[in-house]
Amino acid sequence: MPTIVPRYLHLDLSKHVMRNISRFRLRAHTLKVEAAAWHEDGSCVCDQCPGEDEHVQNEVHALLICQDHRVCELRKHFSFLFSPFFEDFSAAQPFLLQQVNNQLVHDFLSQQNTRLFLFLSELMDLFVAGRDQSAADQPNNLAEGHSPL
Numbered sequence: 051m052p053t054i055v056p057r058y059l060h061l062d063l064s065k066h067v068m069r070n071i072s073r074f075r076l077r078a079h080t081l082k083v084e085a086a087a088w089h090e091d092g093s094c095v096c097d098q099c100p101g102e103d104e105h106v107q108n109e110v111h112a113l114l115i116c117q118d119h120r121v122c123e124l125r126k127h128f129s130f131l132f133s134p135f136f137e138d139f140s141a142a143q144p145f146l147l148q149q150v151n152n153q154l155v156h157d158f159l160s161q162q163n164t165r166l167f168l169f170l171s172e173l174m175d176l177f178v179a180g181r182d183q184s185a186a187d188q189p190n191n192l193a194e195g196h197s198p199l
């Protein structure tokens with residue numbers, strides 16, 4: 051996998067954004083492909099993609115391929131980051147249908163646009179927070195009296 055040049059360390063970014071970029075860069079995050087390495091029966095399949103197709107959830111999937119509607123909205127918001135690199139990318143289809151080569155991903159992640167870091171941070175929020183939230187919701191549902199009467 052390509053690594054991001056740690057240029058972000060010299061930029062005036064919030065602590066939250068810095069932390070998310072570090073997590074993405076160090077791969078110390080909870081995307082499914084990481085979790086699966088730790089759990090024998092863990093699945094690598096993205097659980098945020100709509101539809102029947104099964105996709106391995108890794109960094110490139112999150113960046114470019116995942117069709118989760120919130121992720122697609124985020125890419126549309128930051129479309130100026132994508133269009134110079136990916137011809138297929140458009141507002142009507144803010145995701146790629148196939149894997150791209152690592153050099154292109156590296157070039158994308160190395161572009162000189164500070165807003166790339168904001169995109170990466172919000173992307174991490176979507177994937178990581180989404181998972182944390184489902185775990186956090188469970189006790190609440192029980193506490194709110196959803197048990198059968």
Ligand SMILES: [Zn+2]
Pocket residue numbers: 096097098099105107111115116117118
């Ligand atoms: Zn996905």
